[in-house]
Amino acid sequence: MSGDLDPHGDVTVDRVALAEELAGEAAGAGHAASADVAAYALGLGDDSLVLAQRLGDWITRAPELEEDVALGNIALDLLGHARSLLHYAGTHDGRSEDDLAYFRDEPDFRNAWLFEQPNGDFAHTIARQLVASTYLVELYRHLEASTDATLAAIAAKASKEVDYHRDHAIQWTLRLAGGTDESRRRMVRAVEQTWPYVEELFRDDAVVVRLADEGVVPLPSSLRDAFDSVIDQVFAEADLARPEGRTAFVVDGRGREGRHTEHLGPLLAEMQVLARAHPGASW
Amino acid sequence: MTAPAELSVASIDEHRDDEAQARFDDLIAKDSRIEPRDWMPDAYRKTLIRQISQHAHSEIIGMQPESNWISRAPSLKRKAILMAKVQDEAGHGLYLYSAAQTLGIGREEMMQQLIEGRARYSSIFNYTTPTWADMGAIGWLVDGAAICNQVPLCRASYGPYGRAMVRICKEESFHQRQGFEILLELMQGTDEQKRMAQDAVDRWYWPSLMMFGPPDDESPNSAQSMAWNIKRFSNDELRQRFVGMLVPQAEVLGVTLPDPNLTWNEERQAYDMSEIDWDEFHEVLAGRGPANAERLRRRREAHEDGAWVREAAAEYARKQAAKAATAA
Numbered sequence: 001m002s003g004d005l006d007p008h009g010d011v012t013v014d015r016v017a018l019a020e021e022l023a024g025e026a027a028g029a030g031h032a033a034s035a036d037v038a039a040y041a042l043g044l045g046d047d048s049l050v051l052a053q054r055l056g057d058w059i060t061r062a063p064e065l066e067e068d069v070a071l072g073n074i075a076l077d078l079l080g081h082a083r084s085l086l087h088y089a090g091t092h093d094g095r096s097e098d099d100l101a102y103f104r105d106e107p108d109f110r111n112a113w114l115f116e117q118p119n120g121d122f123a124h125t126i127a128r129q130l131v132a133s134t135y136l137v138e139l140y141r142h143l144e145a146s147t148d149a150t151l152a153a154i155a156a157k158a159s160k161e162v163d164y165h166r167d168h169a170i171q172w173t174l175r176l177a178g179g180t181d182e183s184r185r186r187m188v189r190a191v192e193q194t195w196p197y198v199e200e201l202f203r204d205d206a207v208v209v210r211l212a213d214e215g216v217v218p219l220p221s222s223l224r225d226a227f228d229s230v231i232d233q234v235f236a237e238a239d240l241a242r243p244e245g246r247t248a249f250v251v252d253g254r255g256r257e258g259r260h261t262e263h264l265g266p267l268l269a270e271m272q273v274l275a276r277a278h279p280g281a282s283w
Numbered sequence: 284m285t286a287p288a289e290l291s292v293a294s295i296d297e298h299r300d301d302e303a304q305a306r307f308d309d310l311i312a313k314d315s316r317i318e319p320r321d322w323m324p325d326a327y328r329k330t331l332i333r334q335i336s337q338h339a340h341s342e343i344i345g346m347q348p349e350s351n352w353i354s355r356a357p358s359l360k361r362k363a364i365l366m367a368k369v370q371d372e373a374g375h376g377l378y379l380y381s382a383a384q385t386l387g388i389g390r391e392e393m394m395q396q397l398i399e400g401r402a403r404y405s406s407i408f409n410y411t412t413p414t415w416a417d418m419g420a421i422g423w424l425v426d427g428a429a430i431c432n433q434v435p436l437c438r439a440s441y442g443p444y445g446r447a448m449v450r451i452c453k454e455e456s457f458h459q460r461q462g463f464e465i466l467l468e469l470m471q472g473t474d475e476q477k478r479m480a481q482d483a484v485d486r487w488y489w490p491s492l493m494m495f496g497p498p499d500d501e502s503p504n505s506a507q508s509m510a511w512n513i514k515r516f517s518n519d520e521l522r523q524r525f526v527g528m529l530v531p532q533a534e535v536l537g538v539t540l541p542d543p544n545l546t547w548n549e550e551r552q553a554y555d556m557s558e559i560d561w562d563e564f565h566e567v568l569a570g571r572g573p574a575n576a577e578r579l580r581r582r583r584e585a586h587e588d589g590a591w592v593r594e595a596a597a598e599y600a601r602k603q604a605a606k607a608a609t610a611a
Contacts, residue, residue, distance in 0.1 A: 053354065056366055060350045060581060063589025065343065065373055065380075072370035076363060083359050098358045122592045178602060179595025186591070274357045274415055281472055283357040283415075283465075 031091070037148055038092035039110070039207050040217055042100070043256050044139075045085030046111035049101060050264070051132060052078035053271055054119055063122055070168055074129070077161040084154045102275035106258075106265050113253040114197035116264040123183070123190035126172040130234070131194055133166035135201050138226045142218035151216065170234050177238035188240065195243045200253030202227070311512055316442040319385040327511055330504070331441050332386050334513065336393045339379035340404035343397070344578050346372045348412040349421060357415060361465070365418060368458050375451045382443040398583040406564070407490050409572030416469055416476075416483035422462015423532070424484070424491035430455050431525045432495065435515035444513075463532065470537045477537075484533075485541045493564045495522040526554045 033041060055075035062068040086097040114132060119125045140162055143155035176187040202224045204212075211217040228242075235242055251261075275283075303322035310317055317323055346369045353369065356362035380390045396402035407425055412418070433455060436448040469480035496502055496518040508514035516524075526545070533540050544557040566572065 049359075056353045056362075059353060059366070059369055059373075060346045061585045061588070063585070063592035065377055067589075067592075068346070068373040069370055069377070072366060072373065076366050076370065079359065079363050079366065083363070086359075101359055102357075122589065175596050175599040176592070179597075179599040180591070182591050183595030183598075270354050274355045278357070278473065278475065281357075281476060283361050283468055283472075 031150070033088050033092045033148075033150070035092060036207050036211050037151070037216060038089045040211055041085045041089040041151070043110040043112075045082045045089055045100070046109050046255075047115045047132075048078040048085065049082035050109070050111045050267065051115040051128075052076070052082060053267055054115070054117075055125070057119055058125065067122075071125075074165050074168065077158075077165065081154065081158045081161075084157075088150050088154065098275065102272045103279075106260055106268055108258060109260065109264060109268065110256050110258060111260075111264075112197070112200045112255040113251060113261050114194070114201065116255070116261060116267060117194070117197060118263055120190065120193075121186060122172075123176050123186040124193065126169055126176060127187070127190035127194040129165065129169035130173050130231075131198055131201075133162050133169050134227055134230050135223065136162040137166050137230075138223040139218065139220075142223070145215075146217060147215040166230075173234055173240075174238050177240050187238075191240055192243045193249075196249055196251040197253060200251075200255065203253075203256075205256055311440055311510075314438075314440075314512060316445065317440050318442045326507075328386050330508060330511070330513065331444065332383055332388050334508075335379055335383040335386070335444055336388070336396070337403050337405075339376045339383060339393065340397045340402055341408065342372045342376035342379060344404045344582060345408045346376075347578055347581055348408055348410070348574075349418060351412050352415060352418050355415070356418075361418075364461055368422075368461065371454045371458070375447075375454070378447040378450065379444075382441075382447045385443045394586060398579065398586055400570070400579055403568075405494060406567040406572060407494050409567050409575045409578060410486070410490055411574050414479050414483060416466070416479040417487070419462050419465030419469060419480060420483035420487040422458050422460075423466055424462075424487045424529075425494070426455050426459040426462055427528065428491045428494040428525050430459055431521050431528070435521075436513075438512075438515060440512035463536070466536050466538065480536075481538055484538045488541050489559065489563075490567075492522055492525070492559055493561075495519070495525065497561065497564075523553050526556065530554070 052075045055071050055078070058071040059068055059075070062071055082101075083097050086100045090096055090100055114128060117124075117128060120128075137159070140155040140159040144152055144159055146152040146155065173187065176183040178184070202220045204219050204221050208217055208219060212219045231242060234240075275281075300322075304324065307317065307321070307323055307327075310321070317327075349365060349369050349372075353362065353366055356365050380393060383393060384390060393402065397404070407428075412421070430452060433448055433452050437445055437452055439445040439448065466480050466484070469476040496505075499505065499517045499519045502518050505514060505517060509517075529540060530545070530547075542557050544555060546555050548555045567575070570576075
């Protein structure tokens with residue numbers, strides 16, 4: 001860059017922010033993930049990636065500028081988690097985070113269905129955030145104690161961030177449920193339509209059972225009580241009912257097996273379009 | 284009885300105003316800061332409200348052309364950087380609205396002026412972003428021009444504005460480097476990527492030069508703003524400075540600046556350049572640019588779609604306050 005014509009004057013570049021954004025690149029630099037750990041990291045990474053992609057759509061469309069910032073911040077945190085996890089998953093077979101994000105087809109994505117559901121109105125986004133962040137808080141809290149050092153390190157960083165995400169979701173759940181008649185009606189409906197996707201988050205599969213035996217990951221089913229207890233407290237304060245047994249519809253989420261709702265395909269098509277138009281290019 | 288009393292009150296006010304004006308003039312002469320509680324002439328206050336709110340609106344509307352590529356950014360690293368950048372812009376809008384609020388205008392009022400098309404924002408954001416390379420060109424050229432305009436504003440006489448600008452400029456200079464880096468990566472890439480980069484530079488170069496405003500002899504508000512230490516350099520001076528910065532950077536990038544007449548004039552110690560197409564500038568300013576209607580529509584829709592959420596938050600806060608009052 002030009003020397004004496006430098007218009008920046010005495011303003012210095014804030015490198016801290018970039019270092020923070022790129023923290024994902026350092027994670028998983030140590031050892032290659034085993035097949036089971038890679039499969040697990042892929043599922044968790046896809047959850048975060050798909051949710052980050054959804055939340056990014058709120059930027060410039062949020063109900064107030066503070067929410068453009070807050071939802072953008074949450075999306076950015078989740079994208080950071082996704083990058084760390086996908087990077088680590090890729091160490092198993094030599095694929096990069098971008099190979100995994102941009103060059104896998106829909107059946108190879110392993111996110112749970114909750115995360116791919118559309119943003120809906122603000123109440124739907126908040127209901128999805130409440131479920132997602134409450135689940136992730138419990139998960140990362142346990143994963144911090146993982147016998148796998150890389151997963152433990154990723155979880156330690158993510159844990160603090162999802163704690164803030166949960167706080168954000170709880171505050172808005174209370175405001176919308178306790179605000180106007182309209183906001184309450186929308187919040188109740190959003191909770192009813194989100195709840196069918198809760199079950200899948202706590203289902204144990206063969207991979208997690210093996211990993212849990214070795215102390216690498218918590219069993220998803222073991223997180224359910226803590227999840228319910230937080231939700232019950234929030235709902236008690238918000239005067240909302242947990243819609244178990246009378247949900248708006250029934251779903252049998254099979255995202256971890258690569259089966260998805262109709263919503264994931266268009267999301268991936270949009271996310272991947274440019275990268276796929278220039279295979280092998282560097283950006 | 285009433286008439287003389289009124290007269291004397293008026294004359295006391297006038298006397299006070301004279302003293303206050305003298306204090307204000309003295310602060311400006313000493314290049315000191317004016318703070319929100321200081322007396323200031325109405326015209327100074329109005330000029331600042333206009334300028335700061337336009338600046339805030341520009342940050343908010345300026346999020347749109349870039350948010351267009353968040354969902355399609357070609358790598359996760361670029362997605363993260365772009366998301367952080369657009370989020371910074373929302374943050375800049377918030378600081379600037381706050382600075383304007385210290386002058387006695389509400390954010391809701393400023394937002395209404397914006398969505399009703401009664402307020403201006405930087406015309407540059409009425410251009411569209413059809414390719415990924417536009418993310419590079421916006422960072423390099425648009426943020427670059429913004430920095431040239433904004434660094435002197437860090438010393439603007441109105442305290443809250445100057446302080447907001449210090450923080451904003453730090454982030455803007457970071458954004459400009461990111462834009463440069465996007466273009467550099469493209470120019471080192473495939474032929475198709477190189478074409479994409481050059482095409483974006485071709486489209487954004489002239490609009491970025493227009494960001495400095497009309498030539499000095501046609502800029503009606505400039506003289507007063509310079510006298511008040513709000514503006515420090517003329518439009519043409521800043522434009523020259525910007526081009527001087529671009530030329531060596533374009534060489535590093537390997538892109539061509541789309542002006543065949545761009546040459547260094549040793550005698551004038553300045554760049555000679557082709558005439559800017561001011562008709563285009565005035566067309567876009569008048570609302571007939573490529574995306575004026577779309578930008579306002581998006582902002583209006585977000586504001587209107589979010590009304591029920593803002594009402595819910597206000598109502599919830601009111602109920603909580605009432606509950607707290609009852610408890611106490």
